[in-house]
Amino acid sequence: MPTIVFASPKGGAGKSTSAVLLATELAAGGAGVAIIDADPNKPVSRWSKLPGRPASLAVIDDVSERTIIRTIEEQAARTAFVIVDLEGTASRMIPYAMSRADLVIIPTRGSVLDAVEAVAAIREVKQQEEAFRVSIPAAVLFTCTSAAIRPRTLSSIEAEFAANNVPVLRTRLHDRDAFRALFSFGGTLAGLDAASVRNVPAAMENAQAFAKEVVAVLRANRKGAAA
Ligand SMILES: Nc1ncnc2c1ncn2[C@@H]1O[C@H](COP(=O)(O)OP(=O)(O)OP(=O)(O)O)[C@@H](O)[C@H]1O
Numbered sequence: 250m251p252t253i254v255f256a257s258p259k260g261g262a263g264k265s266t267s268a269v270l271l272a273t274e275l276a277a278g279g280a281g282v283a284i285i286d287a288d289p290n291k292p293v294s295r296w297s298k299l300p301g302r303p304a305s306l307a308v309i310d311d312v313s314e315r316t317i318i319r320t321i322e323e324q325a326a327r328t329a330f331v332i333v334d335l336e337g338t339a340s341r342m343i344p345y346a347m348s349r350a351d352l353v354i355i356p357t358r359g360s361v362l363d364a365v366e367a368v369a370a371i372r373e374v375k376q377q378e379e380a381f382r383v384s385i386p387a388a389v390l391f392t393c394t395s396a397a398i399r400p401r402t403l404s405s406i407e408a409e410f411a412a413n414n415v416p417v418l419r420t421r422l423h424d425r426d427a428f429r430a431l432f433s434f435g436g437t438l439a440g441l442d443a444a445s446v447r448n449v450p451a452a453m454e455n456a457q458a459f460a461k462e463v464v465a466v467l468r469a470n471r472k473g474a475a476a
């Protein structure tokens with residue numbers, strides 16, 4: 250079933266956070282989810298060892314350049330959603346994972362410097378499309394944005410992406426305490442202690458909207474491919 254790959258050459262862009270949010274939201278809806286933690290620093294694996302991981306969510310972290318394609322294919326054959334979290338630095342796992350992706354999500358913070366890296370990531374996806382002769386849908390995801398204010402920088406970057414036909418997800422993952430807390434306490438947003446973490450309901454709403462949009466994009470792409 251669909252494979253969603255989180256990639257961006259920019260360290261700290263929000264790949265692991267967004268991957269875990271998507272995975273936990275999909276699992277909360279009852280779907281079987283496998284996250285492949287392809288980052289040698291193993292952030293997702295560390296999260297999964299904390300309490301509260303949904304039963305339908307598995308984390309696989311013993312992957313290498315040699316095994317990543319096989320691992321994705323094995324998981325995709327038996328799980329409703331496969332999510333791959335890649336490391337920021339160059340690795341051959343990046344093109345291999347992209348070659349098997351139904352959607353590559355490129356998280357980026359809303360600054361010009363970050364946007365340049367997002368464009369580089371999109372370019373890399375295009376290269377893999379040529380190399381592997383497959384179509385690889387990709388979209389930018391703005392992360393760590395402000396829920397209250399919408400800086401002019403963000404609007405100008407969006408305009409730049411639109412002018413260059415770079416797809417951007419409508420949902421932005423705002424800068425939320427709860428998203429950071431997930432990696433401190435483990436589990437899901439719903440399992441966080443609302444007394445010690447700020448505004449959990451708003452974070453849940455934000456993450457749900459993100460997961461819903463990803464599912465809609467996957468569906469639309471599948472229909473497009475079948476047409
Ligand atoms: N939407 C968000 N709200 C609050 N904090 C966030 C958000 N997204 C990311 N962060 C924080 O930013 C930092 C980097 O995020 P994360 O580890 O997800 O990025 P990454 O792209 O996976 O980094 P790396 O390239 O090192 O793998 C972390 O401290 C994380 O808690």
Ligand SMILES: [Mg+2]
Pocket residue numbers: 264265266288292334335336337
């Ligand atoms: Mg990461």
